Amino acid sequence: MMQVYEEKHFNDMLEMLEQLVNTDSGSNDKAGVDQVGTFLRQAYEQIGFVSEVHESEVYGNSITLRHQDATNPDILILAHMDTVFPAGTAEERPFTIREGRAYGPGVIDMKASQAMVFYAMKTLIEQQNEAYKHVEIVLNSDEEVGTVSSRALIEERAKGKKAALVMEPAREDGSIVSSRRGSGRYDLDIKGRSAHSGMNPERGINAIEELAHKIIELQGLADPDNNLHINVGMVEGGTSVNTIAPSAKAAIDVRISTASQGGAIDKEIQAIARESAVAGTEITLTGGINRPPMEWTDEVQRLVDLIQAEAGKIGLNVTDTATGGGSDASFTAAMGIPTVDGLGPVGGKQHTSEEYLVVDSLKERMTLFTNVLQRLSEE
Known part of the structure; x- marks a missing residue:
C-alpha cells in the first residue's frame, strides 16, 4: 500500500489553508464564496482537472471537478466552500498557528479539508497512482444554510457512484461519521x-x-x-x-x-x-x-471497515460515530449510496471564534484519505 509523502506538501497545504481562511466566504457572501471557488478551480486546473461552474444568483457558484483523463469516475467527494462567518471576520481573526493548533474562520469547517483534498489529488498524480481518475469532486457553496441551491447538483453527480466521501472534519476524538440525524x-x-x-x-x-x-x-x-x-x-x-x-x-x-x-x-x-x-x-x-437522515447500513459498515483497515496500516485507530448535526452526506445516503462523513482532519469548536484545526492531523488524514481512495479505486 502506498504511503503518501505528506511532508513534501505539508507547508504547501498550510499556505493554501492560510489563503482560504483569510478569504471570507460566509454562505450569504456570494462574492467571497466565488473568490474561494475561483482560487480552488484554478489550482485544480493546474494539475489537469477540468472544472465546470454551476452558477447561482443568490449563493456562490458551485464547482464540479474531474481529471481530464477520467472517463467514468465512480467515487464522489463532497466539500463545501462556505462558512457561517460574516464578511470582515477574516480581517478580525486571520489565520494563526499557536501550540500545534491553527485558528481562523472556517479553518476546520471545512477549509482544511479543501487544502487536504487538493494535495491528495496532487500527490496521487505525482506518484502516477491512477486513483485520481476515479473521483469526481463537488465543491458546493451553501451547505451551512441547508444546501439550498446545490442539493440538486449533488444528487445529479451522485448517480451511479459506488461511494460518497464527505469531507466534514473528523470529530475531536478523531472519529469518522457513519450516521447522521x-x-x-x-x-x-x-x-x-x-x-x-x-x-x-x-x-x-x-x-x-x-x-x-x-x-x-x-x-x-x-x-x-x-x-x-x-x-x-x-x-x-x-x-x-x-x-x-x-x-x-x-x-x-x-x-x-x-x-x-x-x-x-x-x-x-x-x-x-x-x-x-x-x-x-x-x-x-x-x-x-x-x-433526510444518513442511516447506517451494511454497505456503510463495509466502507467504514475499509477506512479503519487503512487507518490501522498507518498506525491510526479510527472509530466511527453517529451525530445529530446535518451535512450533505444525508443527500447521497438517501439515494442508497454508501456514504461516510468526517473524513477531514481533526479539530473542533466549529462555528465559534475558537474554531481550531490540529495541524499535525493534516498529515495523517491526508495519508489515510489518499490510501482509501486507492483501495476504493481498485475494487
Whole structure:
C-alpha cells in the first residue's frame, strides 16, 4: 500500500489553508464564496482537472471537478466552500498557528479539508497512482444554510457512484461519521386581532395565546426514546404589553433518525397547524424536512471497515460515530449510496471564534484519505 509523502506538501497545504481562511466566504457572501471557488478551480486546473461552474444568483457558484483523463469516475467527494462567518471576520481573526493548533474562520469547517483534498489529488498524480481518475469532486457553496441551491447538483453527480466521501472534519476524538440525524425547519405565523387590553379586550383575538397552545402541542410530538426531537427555538409576538397580540410567530427545529419518521412527523405538524385553539386566529405553516437522515447500513459498515483497515496500516485507530448535526452526506445516503462523513482532519469548536484545526492531523488524514481512495479505486 502506498504511503503518501505528506511532508513534501505539508507547508504547501498550510499556505493554501492560510489563503482560504483569510478569504471570507460566509454562505450569504456570494462574492467571497466565488473568490474561494475561483482560487480552488484554478489550482485544480493546474494539475489537469477540468472544472465546470454551476452558477447561482443568490449563493456562490458551485464547482464540479474531474481529471481530464477520467472517463467514468465512480467515487464522489463532497466539500463545501462556505462558512457561517460574516464578511470582515477574516480581517478580525486571520489565520494563526499557536501550540500545534491553527485558528481562523472556517479553518476546520471545512477549509482544511479543501487544502487536504487538493494535495491528495496532487500527490496521487505525482506518484502516477491512477486513483485520481476515479473521483469526481463537488465543491458546493451553501451547505451551512441547508444546501439550498446545490442539493440538486449533488444528487445529479451522485448517480451511479459506488461511494460518497464527505469531507466534514473528523470529530475531536478523531472519529469518522457513519450516521447522521435528518432535520427539518418550520415557521409558524399566526394572525389575530389587536384590541386595547383594558378598554375592549373582547374585541381582540390573541395570537400569542394561540401560539402557546401550538408550542405545547409541537413539543409534545417529541419521542426521545426513538431519537426524534422537536424544538420550538424562537418565538416572537405582540406589539405592546397592553394590546391584545395581533400576531405571533415561531421557528421550529425537527431532528429525525429515520426516513419514515420524517414523513410521519411532517403530517403531524401539518395537522396541528390546521386546527385553531383560539377562535378567529389564522395560522400559516411553511417549511418541511430539508435533510433526510444518513442511516447506517451494511454497505456503510463495509466502507467504514475499509477506512479503519487503512487507518490501522498507518498506525491510526479510527472509530466511527453517529451525530445529530446535518451535512450533505444525508443527500447521497438517501439515494442508497454508501456514504461516510468526517473524513477531514481533526479539530473542533466549529462555528465559534475558537474554531481550531490540529495541524499535525493534516498529515495523517491526508495519508489515510489518499490510501482509501486507492483501495476504493481498485475494487
